[in-house]
Amino acid sequence: MRVLVSGGAGYIGSHTVVHLVAAGHDVVIVDSFANSKPAVIGRLEALTGRHLPVHAFDLTDRDKTERLFGDESFDAVVHFAGLKAVGESARIPLDYYENNLDATFSLVRAMRRHGVKLLVFSSSATVYGEQAPLPYREDYAPLQSSSPYGRTKVMIEQVLTDVAAADPSMRFALLRYFNPVGTHPSGTIGEDPQDIPNNLMPFLAQVAVGRRDKLIVFGDDYPTDDGTCERDYIHVEDLAAGHVAALGRLTTTNSPVSVWNLGTGRGTSVLELVHAFERAVGRELPYEIGPRRPGDLPRSWADPGRAHAELGWSTTKSVDDMCADTWRWQSANPMGYEG
Template sequence: MKILVTGGAGYIGSHTVLELLSHGHDVEVLDNFDNSSAESIRRVEKLAGRTVRVHELDLRDEPAVTALFAAGGYDSVIHFAGLKAVGESVAKPLAYYGNNLESTLVLLRAMAASDTRQLVFSSSATVYGDHAPVPYQEDHEPLGANNPYGWTKVMIEQVLRDVAASDSSWRIGILRYFNPVGAHESGEIGEDPSGIPNNLTPYIAQVAVGRRESLTVFGDDYDTPDGTPLRDYIHVLDLASGHVAALEHLAAMEGGARAWNLGTGHGSSVLEVIAAFEKATGVKVPYTVGPRRSGDLTESFGDPTRAEAELGWKATRSIDDMLTDLWRWQSQNAEGFGG
């Protein structure tokens, strides 16, 4: 299968590109490198022993994207590209709505014009908002969010369902995943966030490697066993394999749009993750407890049984595996891809 991966140089994208290559697919990447590094693709090529054609484009450049699809002959698309920092989306909502929605609309128009109608979309558990019962199930309605980033995912999901309903030749998979953690076991590729990390585990790793002085735990008075929020953490390699499973399922699907949760089905607390990291690595992580952060939920994890039943996919790696692989990446690449 010939597959275009938008945002393929990013954290989840690069691991998925490597997984696709390992399954024998012909993969090309579209990325504007706004929040990623070309070095990640060079390392993917090294690991795979294969070259990857990269198109350095902004997905909002409709003439260029349309021309790319007209000549590309793609069988399928995996769509990761987009802005993704929750806090930044609150400060810059117009940038998030403009970028994430416009780029997806351009992509869909270019796909339709070239008769490429199979798509896997990178969605998020944020679409369940703060009122859905835990564990989250895919049929929950109405979807919602508590920040602009999350709302862009909700809106794009609706666009995709409407497109699929309008034309039965579209086959669209919507993957709602939780908290990606870890790195490739080689330590060659991993998460390299720009600036201060927005997520817990890369921040822990940067403190452990000496790039940050200490970690702040935002609140220890939640209604959980240790007072800190519970999240569903999933190894990025399990996540990557979920995209391959979704592609294979779509190829045999009659048409329409279908959503699947990709997670482990249970939550780990902030303090449990810190303790597990210290145990897995032998490195102490200094932290202080601060006030709750606006918008943080007490617990967030999903029911992954639909993905197991329909895609034959299940997360297999433990939190210890995630943190061991994370530390291998960070300790070998103290400054990320730029180090």
């Protein structure tokens, strides 16, 4: 299939591009480069051995989006593009609602006008909110979130569900990620946050490489084995493989909307991840315990049973793999894509 990947130069998008090409798909990338670096494209072409057409614009521009679909033919779309920082979304909520929703509206309108029926959407486990019981299951309702970022994911899931109800020929996959970490095992592509990392693994990697003085662990008095929060960390390579599996499933399913959790089904605490990263680096890393961070849940992890059963997909990478691959990327690229 010829697949348009929105946000294909980003962290998860770039890894998924490699997997799509390996699965035999022709890939075209559209990316505004607001949260990614143009340098990733050359690395993707080296990894895949393929020229990858790139369109550099923001999908909120409906005219450019329409022109892209008019000029080129696509069989499917994998949609990653959007703003994604939870904390930032609380400071500039209008920007998040405008960007994430408008980009999706623009994209889906163009798809419908040009007969493109298949869409894999990058959703998030944040849609389960604070009340869902563990492990998180796809049939939980009502969906909710404590951040504007998360609420855009809830809203987009509802928008796509409504579009599919109005046009049952559409096929949408809603992929609810848990905590993506790790990098391509070559160390060629990885996670390169624009500013101070919002997530644990890239911050820890920057501490290890000397860009940050120390890690602050937000609270050690949670009701967990070591007192720190537990999360379901999934290797980005496993996550990328899940997108390829979901795209394949859309070609055979009769369901207009399919929802799958992509996670390991296991919780790993902050301190467990820190110590795993220390094993990868070969030395202790500086950290200190700080106060709890508002909004952090003690535990969250997936029930990935539906993805196992319906996609034939399961995770293959361990926490030690996640840390070793991240360190290979960060040590080879201490300043990310810029050095």
